[in-house]
Amino acid sequence: MxxxxxxxxxxxxxxxxxxxxxxxxxxxxxxxxxxxxxxxxxxxxxxxxxxxxxxxxxxxxxxxxxxxxxxxxxxxxxxxxxxxxxxxxxxxxxxxxxxxxxxxxxxxxxxxxxxxxxxxxxxxxxxxQPNFVPTECQQNSIANPDTPRASVEVVPSECQQSATANELNNNSITNVIESPSVIVKAEKKKPSFSCEDVVSAYHEILPEAKGIRALSDKRRNLIRTFWAKASKITRQLDSEPFTLDSWKAYLKYISTNCRWMLEDRPDSRSGKTWQKKGLEYFLNDETYLQVREGAKDDR
Missing domain, CATH: 1.10.10.10 (Winged helix-like DNA-binding domain superfamily/Winged helix DNA-binding domain)
Structure with a gap:
């Protein structure tokens, strides 16, 4: 028995x-x-x-x-x-x-x-409660116990700047799924989303906000810069990098709790009209931090 x-x-x-x-x-x-x-x-x-x-x-x-x-x-x-x-x-x-x-x-x-x-x-x-590692990745780790790994900030793919002349681009869907936030030091893997995905999520979740029709180099650089800064903030708050899902959660919170950002509001004192916010306003690390802390909620 x-x-x-x-x-x-x-x-x-x-x-x-x-x-x-x-x-x-x-x-x-x-x-x-x-x-x-x-x-x-x-x-x-x-x-x-x-x-x-x-x-x-x-x-x-x-x-x-x-x-x-x-x-x-x-x-x-x-x-x-x-x-x-x-x-x-x-x-x-x-x-x-x-x-x-x-x-x-x-x-x-x-x-x-x-x-x-x-x-x-x-x-x-x-x-x-460490981040879960899929079963097949555990088996790979057992077979290669000495493979060094380090966490990295995930930046939308075409917004990244090459770190070395020998950077290896890997578009395998399997690799993206198995290790979304880690890389082998000798190998850099491209994330599974792009600047276009970032903008598409913006238009989909905040249709009332100012829309954009083209992705200029300035906007791509702004997304890259924001991603790096937002990752530092998110690591402090959540012990995780900032991802496309984090971006969507951020926008969804704004759509529900920060409605003032999405409306044209007359200013009775000056006689002017405050315009609703656009992509550039949301791609700001201070705005992101204050939204996460609840400081930008509707009053």
């Missing part, structure tokens, strides 16, 4: 794994680093709550509806409350209050609290 049990376990281990989904649904990865927490051996409720927080956090940036309108949440962030956590974990509400304060003092979480809910962010989310 022991041999049968071992065979069943081996078969289960060989099954392809699913990647974690947004919002805590599906499978999740949990790093053994959690065993290094100072309370791991002597406070089971704290461990229970911490695991629950990690499993509840969004795996990728996402827009969620709230009583205050749609809200863009970062990777590692989710909306909750003490009563909700008590219902989900069975840990007493007062104990949850104490533990959340403890986690915050230890630098494990940060919080933004309103009268309705709390936005809770796992500060080092990647330490416990």
């Amino acid at each position: 022991a041999n049968v049990s071992s065979l069943a376990k081996a078969r289960e281990a060989r099954r392809p794994q699913e990647s974690p989904n947004i919002g805590g649904k599906g499978y999740a990865l949990l790093h053994r680093k959690i065993t290094e927490l100072p309370f791991y051996r002597n406070d089971s409720e704290a461990v229970h709550l911490w695991v629950h927080i990690i499993l509840s956090a969004n795996y990728a940036p996402t827009v969620v509806p709230t009583e205050f309108g749609d809200m863009l949440l970062r990777r590692g962030e989710f909306i909750t409350g003490r009563n909700k956590l008590e219902l989900e974990t069975g840990v007493d509400c007062n104990r949850i209050k104490y533990l959340l304060n403890k986690f915050e003092k230890m630098g494990m979480i940060s919080r933004i609290t309103t009268k309705k809910f709390t936005r809770l962010f796992v500060v080092k989310y990647d330490d416990y």
